[in-house]
Amino acid sequence: MNSYTTYKKLIAKTVILSLLTSLAVAFIYGIYIKKRAIDDLARVDARKTSRLAFEALYSAMEKGWSKQELDAIIVRLNEVEPQMKISAYRSPIVAELFGDHGNDKAIRENDPMVAKAMRGEDVLTGDEEIRYLYPIVVKQKCLACHTNAKVGDINGVIDVRFPVANLKISLTTMINSFIVFFVFFTIIIFAILYYKLNKLLVQPIKQFIGMIQEIISNNDMAKRISLKTKIMEVKNIENYFNKMLDSIQDYYEKLQELSDRDYLTGLYNRRKFEEFLTYEVKRSVRHRHKFTILMIDLDNFKYINDTYGHASGDLVLKEVTQIFASNLRNADILARIGGDEFAVILPETSYENGHAVVEKLRASLESTPISLMFDQVSLTASFGIAEYPEQGENIEALLTGSDLAMYKAKRAGKNTIARADQSDQEMATEIQKKGEFLRRAIDEDRVEPFVQPIYSVKTGEIYGYEVLARIRDGERYMAAGQFIEVAESLGFACKIDQIILTKGLMAREERSLWNKRFFFNLSTKSLFGGEYIDVIKSHYEKEPESFQSGVTIEILEREAIHNVNGLMDIIEEMKEIGISFALDDFGSGFSSFVYLKYFDTDFVKIDGEFVKNIVVNEKDRIFVKHIHQISKEFGKKTIAEYVEDEETLQILKEIGVDYAQGFHYGRPHQL
Template structure:
């Protein structure tokens, strides 16, 4: 589509055999070839083209970034190599260059054919050649050079006359070239580099064929005839592929392959010198939230900033690598004591904690770092990496934002965690999760006015598992979105069942984590699901925590405003425990504040007064927001909250979270005893 849009005549082939048939038919100037074909390997097809003598340019466009594949392709006759994903303009530029080379080659061939019929065409043929054509005397000085020298290396043919080729060749190649020139028996091929004068490219790489010319005329004997082709672009492509094989494309840091090579070398050196080697596994905390909020382009920019921050803390001999995503590894070779790794890890944690800037907004990140030390924690690459990874997950499980050394006991914990991850995945597939519903009541009448849907896991052997035991794992393995969507679906289904049974409820509250709320599909999905079940939008409420506003308050405000315009209610859960700024309450379409149970729990007999609770009640009253007190377990707590003006409450005093059937009976009982 890109090529046709630029008026190229394009033929598409879906496998190697059909491509070969098209090429055999002729008329193809350029083939764009993937290395992975349906019926054969792209390298094999290149070999067939070469053996068949098919005249066409080949540009390899492939997602295969292996260094060997790229070099083999270029050596098998491909003129260039482009990695997927590619920039459109770069691909078009490569196509134009290939076609230009094709055009020049055709012109050169046509002139070569004319050379056989007319000796007068010799000069024009030589001068029009895209290659350097020259002759050298017995001292390797130029006796002739075509005009192409001016374009390629910045010297006119007149300037080259009398100069030695060895004076132009870079010193690093000079001795090798001298050897070939001195041993001039038969045709010889050689590669060399020449420093370009006054051109855009500092040095050019040539592949030259040298042929000794033996003539009867004494003054022309012992001369060398040379043709040098500019292969700078080809060599640059090989160098790019070599670089990409061992470096991360986004950050420019070493990748997994290069890191493993350096780690293996560091282990060997440490064994000889009796030193220690530390491997640090670095994982960004909550990066997914920032990435979803700002978008992947800004997320990539954030990863680049993180890489630069980490690099600034390290020594010159250390290696920082990016494994992928938001995971980095650090190699600290030649340590005399493991405490040095702890000192560096503490610096890394502090460095990343400073705010990053994305489009003028401050973004706060933290890191979890696991450390494994050779030889105590392993004496090979795989073991050290695995143990550092295990230690990193231990840090995450203990609250993140820190570092820890590997301990053998962590290995058992890692095995248990892996089993838990597998069980959680199966639980979602087998629908082992279920919703329990906790009533929200009006304080004065004790009448049920709403409920909160809370997820539970009905484990086949452990029974009912509370959310705190598995939600952290759900978040880390990336299943929070499908689980949240399942909760919304089941909650809407339950509301419809109660409505058909004649049981009306003012609202149903569902918790939505920040990473799901910022998802581009969430808005449409929620509205469509609520409408599909015939539920009044005003009776559905999403609960979000305050940390949802840390990354990008403006973006979150726009999403919530859109939901509010559609009638969806928004509640701030655990209010007052996380985000320190209250300014967002004035700008967001929040309908409800929920007093966190940790504040309610502090209300005791004889110590009923709670300044924090009074302040939250005053905030809700001043902003005309609905207020729900969570975790109410005693009459003392309920009476105190009621005296402050808290109208709605939720807690064990009024009912524990219960299955849908029990909550339905509770609603039936209340409807039966409530006078009409």
């Protein structure tokens, strides 16, 4: 088990270690200084004392003083420093001429130190008491009296003894010694600090940075940090960073799942389905085999939503998913590509085998009742089949063929299976006619913006307008519901969005409605196309500075579900230039609450299916109340749709809804 320390403990340990180190160094250095005093300083002091004693004796001898007078000089020298004792011993050469003095002979013979000094070596010894023996070497001037000697002989030894306590150390030596000790001690301290900080802090941080760089370069959110450290704070950085990576990885996986899968059923969405279809076409070309795709549309599903509510409709979609999945192979790919539309890829499956699979799906769905509240419902579906390569050699042709087959099954009475062939020109012609109508309407500038007012529930004043697309057809105007599906399938939706956005903003400028917010519905392709950005930027440049930027883009659940990651990035980018966002038809599915969590929108438009019946339906009232409360806690304003009478408006006031729109306030009209 690893044991960790904290930075406080590390600092304390470092200080204590440094203190102990300094004490140890001081002790060792003290011993060194003492020894040096004995070996060097004592020798110097003793030599000086011996030299002084010798010079005093020599001066007296030159004057012809007697032995008694010389002894008196030594006595007086000893009295100068009571704790110091000076003795003088004659050598045999001197004794030969002048005789021994006292017990000199016995000392020469019995004291090895004296004997050693008599041979011409100065001797330093002692621990508590210093003893220095200084040999007196015969010089030329000594020969006048010492006729039996020659230069270099030893005339005698001066013996100096004094305690270590009396040792005198020079100030220079002490200062130099202190400087050396301080420098050495400082080096030791910094060396310890450098080693500790480098090992326990710098190296883990470098390792930490290196691992972060590796995670970024490899985009590997599964990798985790592991630092070699004993410091608790550094270990905490590791733990919390890994927890953050866990959260990011979980968040990333959820976003990835949202971008690839339908949140409600867990099936692949349209974008991912088309990716699989592209891959299957390439695989079939390479291996030269057939495969089949199915388009499935639930029959009369709107009746379930209207009768039992959207929540029950969501439960039905989940049950249908289970029924279909249980009758398909593991290799088959099942996707939800729309509200009540499903699609299936049957790899390496011919039309004949694919038809058998579809019949199994149809029969299983028809024979499996689904429980709803206190009732049971039986569902059927219309199935369209397209075979590769007979119905198309690319994904566009296959999708068109399977769509045509599904519409053909619908027209045949529903709960049937159909295959697109050459006889389906009538349906293809109808779609083509609608497409041509849209193309002409765009070319002839017959796409017009209508607006429906949005009122403040609290003040009763107009807050803004929702801008809606209409197509002028003679004396009448076609609502978006009559053409938008075909426009999306044929690729006209982006162009229509661009026209409505441009004309709507132009009307806001011409009528100086700068204090009114304009709400626009843009398709996903328009959002990701990015052409609308320059239009809004140009509009904002004309807006007076006294007003806030007033363009809001509404996002539908069916639009958001296909690319959650990309849409989040767009919202974040566009909010920086003053574009706000609203979640439209909120509450129509369980996934709405997920988008409320992930999308940084400013408004929530409560689905009109809940609003229009709140006067008579307590459950709808509860839904609206809680949607408003949740939105408020997320810091978002609420807008109620389908407000068609005063009673509904009063209930919305009681709930606290911020804004409302509907026939009670006004129908869509031209500005």
